[in-house]
Amino acid sequence: MRSRPSVTTVIACLALFFALGGTALAAHKYLITSTSQIKPSVLKSLQGKRGPAGTPGAAGAAGAAGAAGAAGAINASNVTVVDGPGTSIAADTNGSSVAICPSGDTVLSGGWAGPLSDTSISYDDALGASQWQVGASNASASTETLTAVAVCVS
Numbered sequence: 001m002r003s004r005p006s007v008t009t010v011i012a013c014l015a016l017f018f019a020l021g022g023t024a025l026a027a028h029k030y031l032i033t034s035t036s037q038i039k040p041s042v043l044k045s046l047q048g049k050r051g052p053a054g055t056p057g058a059a060g061a062a063g064a065a066g067a068a069g070a071a072g073a074i075n076a077s078n079v080t081v082v083d084g085p086g087t088s089i090a091a092d093t094n095g096s097s098v099a100i101c102p103s104g105d106t107v108l109s110g111g112w113a114g115p116l117s118d119t120s121i122s123y124d125d126a127l128g129a130s131q132w133q134v135g136a137s138n139a140s141a142s143t144e145t146l147t148a149v150a151v152c153v154s
Contacts, residue, residue: 074153080105084148086114089138096135098127101152107132109151119144 035043084099101107110132112124118140127133132150 078154079108080152080154082150082152083113084132084134084150086145086147089119089136089144089146091138091141091143094122094135094137095146096133097146097148098134099132099148099150101130101150102154105152105154106130107150108153110134111149112136113147113149114145116144116146117142119146 032038080102082099082101084097087095087097089095097112099110106129107126110124110126112121112134116136116138118138120137120139122135122137124134125132130152132148134146134148136144136146138144
């Protein structure tokens with residue numbers, strides 16, 4: 001036969017139920033979930049003194065290049081155009097010419113000149129700070145003349 005629980009057991013179970021239910025209700029209503037629920041003066045009193053600075057971290061990656069600045073003024077009287085020596089390039093060979101700026105001038109730009117009929121320019125650029133170089137390959141059946149041209153500024 002089954003026995004019924006005593007009154008003491010029923011009261012103990014009800015007390016346990018209400019104790020756990022009340023704790024859950026209180027936790028739901030009074031649980032702090034963000035610092036905005038704490039009074040600012042209390043929050044400030046919870047902060048300790050600042051500790052010593054740590055060791056610096058590794059340097060970060062270089063940033064993107066900035067925008068180009070405005071072009072500076074060029075005084076045309078400081079610009080000189082210099083022709084290098086005319087270089088003869090025989091048929092089916094390569095050759096080069098170099099234009100040299102006057103002493104103390106800096107090469108600003110350059111190019112080449114000459115009556116070239118079937119010639120390919122291999123390179124056309126600055127050679128150091130005061131010279132302009134041009135190289136070519138002559139694919140024609142005759143000799144061609146190549147002249148380097150430098151634009152220099154003082």
